[in-house]
Amino acid sequence: MSRISVRGFAVASATAVTAVGSVVGVASGSVAQNNDAEATAADATLLSDIPVGQQAQVQTASLAQQADAQAIAADTTAKKDAEEAARKAAAETAIAKKAAAEKAEKEAKDRAEAKKAASRSATRDASSFPVQSSYTVAQVQAIARQIVPSGQFQCFSNIVDHESTWNYQAVNPSSGAYGLVQALPAGKMASAGADWRTNPATQIKWGLNYMNQRYGSPCDAWSYWQANGNY
Known part of the structure; x- marks a missing residue:
């Protein structure tokens, strides 16, 4: 006292x-x-x-x-703790945003590379495949595997399964759509080769180009097909 x-x-x-x-x-x-x-x-x-x-x-x-x-000391401590928590949260948010941006950038690059690969494959000359008088389904699918990028083949195959069941001479009696991918009008496939009626390689090349140009890729075309029943 x-x-x-x-x-x-x-x-x-x-x-x-x-x-x-x-x-x-x-x-x-x-x-x-x-x-x-x-x-x-x-x-x-x-x-x-x-x-x-x-x-x-x-x-x-x-x-x-x-x-x-x-009380003053407690307020000061609480303020410091709050500031530290805010700094920590801001740092974590920045790290998360950076990771998300890097992931998005990588995915964009991967898509671009896939499209480039698809484009390179699509430009392969159909004449590099031996011409035959007829082709089995297995032979047509083997040709498609050499033209369509591996990551897009299943989507391409799904469309062909629904459009023609891999029959390169399939004709739609009501519309006149023709071939593996049911081009309409059929004559459009001439842009890929004059032998479009009898050469499945020519039809595959045209179909892949069409899917890439109109939808971005065969998988994008397949997504559209699933939603609309056509492409």
Whole structure:
């Protein structure tokens, strides 16, 4: 209590100490201390004039100050924690966005490479395949596997299965659509070769080009076919 910075209480404490010292001096018979005793008595009267609740008030004020200091410290700590959490969340968000951007970029490159590969395959000259008077389904599919990119072959095959069941001479009696991919009008396949009626390689080359140009790839064409029943 003697350390509390309250003027009135400090004076009262000091006066009380002086009073105790004066009593000890009187008991020893010192004349000089008699004067001190008189002064102390006067001081003691002053101490008795201090309100009884003053010490409790001083203690309460001190506790209030301590509580305020603790509250300020807690607020500061909470603010620092919040700032640190915000920085951490921002860093995690930035990392996630970067990863997503890199993934999207990679997927875009992969699609571009697939289209380039499809384009390269599609430009293969049909004359590189031996011309036959007729072809079995297995032979036609083997030719298609050499022209259509491996990653797109199944989608291409799905379309051909539904359009012609791999019959390169299939004709739609109502529309006149012709060949493996049922080109309409059939004569459009002449852009891939004059032998489009009898050469499945020519039909495959034209069909792959058509799917790439109109839909982006055979798999994109197959997605459209599934949704619409045609392409």
